[in-house]
Amino acid sequence: MSFPEGKKAVRQRMIVAELGLSPAVRTSDLARRLGVSAETVRRDIEELTQRGLVSRTYGGAAGRQLGLQPEFHDRDTLAVEEREAIARAAVKLVKAGDVVMIDSGSTTARFAHVLAEGAERITVITNSFAVANALVPRGSIRVIFCPGDFSAHERGVYGSETCAFLQRFNADLAFIGASGLTLEGPNDVETQACWVKRTMLGRAERGVLLLDSAKFNRRHLELVCPMSTLSDIVTDRAPDGPLADGIAANNLSLHLATEGKPLVPAAI
Amino acid sequence: MSFPEGKKAVRQRMIVAELGLSPAVRTSDLARRLGVSAETVRRDIEELTQRGLVSRTYGGAAGRQLGLQPEFHDRDTLAVEEREAIARAAVKLVKAGDVVMIDSGSTTARFAHVLAEGAERITVITNSFAVANALVPRGSIRVIFCPGDFSAHERGVYGSETCAFLQRFNADLAFIGASGLTLEGPNDVETQACWVKRTMLGRAERGVLLLDSAKFNRRHLELVCPMSTLSDIVTDRAPDGPLADGIAANNLSLHLATEGKPLVPAAI
DNA sequence: ATACTTCTGTGGGATGTTCCAAAGTTTTTG
DNA sequence: CAAAAACTTTGGAACATCCCACAGAAGTAT
Known part of the structure; x- marks a missing residue:
């Protein structure tokens, strides 16, 4: 389609x-x-x-080996380094006992893989096969999988079943990926995927965007949400120009993978 | 040393x-x-x-492959040929436009793979990653995935979420696997998996059991359902003795992989 | 419709693998 | 120590796979 x-x-x-x-x-x-x-x-x-x-x-x-293989439609297999670093930085936002929602995508799958090594007693709600598989090794992680129409594209489930299911839960954190990030906010190519991201963001206290710097200022089909809906961004390089201003203006915490510390701490 | x-x-x-x-x-x-x-x-x-x-x-x-139980896998690897044949025979029971539920398991996963090649305009409801993945290739197949607690062991979802979700659907056929088949009926080692099988059988017009002949007369932890709940059995070799009588007594259609035709057609 | 790119089938020579049986080697056993 | 058992090598025939270049087919753009 x-x-x-x-x-x-x-x-x-x-x-x-x-x-x-x-x-x-x-x-x-x-x-x-x-x-x-x-x-x-x-x-x-x-x-x-x-x-x-x-x-x-x-x-x-x-x-x-399952879980280690990249997604079928992996555009940029070159950004593995960056994604690994982003994943490691993002894991620091999770604390024991948290309930986290994780979106589908290459970066979030990598994040899940890192999460499986370190996290304790957490509950993960996801719509992505890759994420669920990556979390397999640890017994102290509970994985709740969403229902929905299975999509070959991202190897995950989507649709109204998925969103309706997500609506029933409350999470501490939502980790989502995106195809691009502009001044308006994160955007993606797939409408179905956007709805899942929106729903996750709506059910979590904090919304965390995971994306590598190559996606800055890239505009795609659909806007996921306004910038203000997010609370954190984890990436590998600080954006500049209007994008940086937009992030600051909305009081988002910006976490850099190289540093591991937020450059712009959450205001107030 | x-x-x-x-x-x-x-x-x-x-x-x-x-x-x-x-x-x-x-x-x-x-x-x-x-x-x-x-x-x-x-x-x-x-x-x-x-x-x-x-x-x-x-x-x-x-x-x-990591993720499959070693003890189980041992026996199963020997039955690759049989399972392939069983899968090909079972596909003949599906006609265009059908809604089918597919359980998790090695044999059912193989069945799904064969189904992906031949079937047109069907809807599949499953709780197994392997099944969903195997069906991916074809665009004319809609795959609805169940919610639930993800189990690393079987790479699928289980639990009350799964069963409650399944209850909402009506299917033409349910294809289930089992660890063993005795006179009483199919049985399995995992309680959670049994509940999913039961629910699927309850929501489908016809219940089809897929299993290789090595599992005849093997008794495991839990009985899935009485023999009479099933309507078809697809296997590679005709059972004999009391098991054969039990199948006949309950008017089950027995489909043999080698023949592709039922030996005992559904009575009445 | 034409030109172009991309994808796919074919043929043959080179290379690699399997299988089998017999003979050689090492290890175990009485 | 010698016989038996288990293991390994060897050689050759049969068979599969690989690679390459080229031509036909399918799809896309001009």
Whole structure:
């Protein structure tokens, strides 16, 4: 819907899905089952390997460790460093016993992964498979998963079921991602995803935006919420110009990943 | 250190250790690095595969997927062929436009994967990550995911949220798996999982049990439901003795994977 | 409609893997 | 010590996979 999906994308998704069931697949098997030539499958596997989704083997492909693999539609796999740093900074906002809502997205998934290592006795409410999977290791974390229409796009659930479910809960913190951040506020490409973000922000005491600096001043389809709805922003580099002013004007705490301390403390 | 460990054991331990680092290894590489012939490595891999520690591939071995129970997985890996056949037979029960509920489990996940290839305009309601992921590829399938407490163990959601959600829907078919099948009915080891199965069966016109013949006459912690609650069983080999009588007595349709046709058609 | 890009199937030579059986090696056992 | 058992190597035939370049197909833009 949001963008056209060619036959290639479907095929590659099937390959990844297959690897979710068995630890390794064979090129010849895939070729037969997908109705394409072995050479095409080989090219697909090669491409998926480049993106880090699978690992090429002689005769086929093997799956990567679950939770560590990037999302299917990961645009910028290059920002891993930044995201890791952002995640580590964001975890400091969570204290024992908190109830946190976590949105879907590459950055928030990374955040969840870091959270799994350090947090104690927290409850996480999420709509993202990647987030839930990342939190698996720890027994002291309770994960409540939302209902909804499953979307291949972000490997999570969306829609009115999701929002209605979220409405029933109260959280201390909501961690959301975004495709861009302008003076008006965070924005995203997907309408369904925006609604989930809005709902989470509405049910949490503090709304925390996680995004890397490459997304500053990027404008996308839909505005998630006005800047004033947020309470914190965690990023890797301080914005400048009007964006910085906008953040300051709305009394948002700005947390920099490199420092780990807010540059602009929450006012009052 | 001074343990009487044969060279073979050390070698095999090394292979498993190596797979902890990279998702797949190559027979020829291992042979060179371990200073033995390729044939020996092949035998080692074969043996480790039998024990369920690794998974043999063409040209080497791949590591096992994390998140699946080791004890369970052992038996299941041997039944890959059977499960594939069962899945293909079970898909024939679904017609265009159907609403189906799918339980979590290895067999049902495989079923979902096959379903993704063939089915048109169907709606799937599930509580399993593996099932949802397997269905991703096709755009003409709507996947509704249940809410609930996320369980790392089965990679799915369970609990009262899950069951309450399921109660709201009506389905044409419910596909469930089980750990065992006795004269009384299907049974399973996990109480939470049993409740989900029961709820699904209660909301569907037809209840279909998917399980391989190795699970015949195996008794586990909890009975899911009496035999009479089911309407179909899909398996790879016809049961015999009292179990066969019990199935016939309750007028269940028995579908055999090898044939693809029911041996005992639904009576009346 | 044409030109362009991207994707996919085909063929053949090179290379790699599997399987099998027999012979050689090491370890265990009586 | 010698026989037996377990393990490993070797060699060759059969078979799969890989890679490459090229041509046909599908889709997109001009």
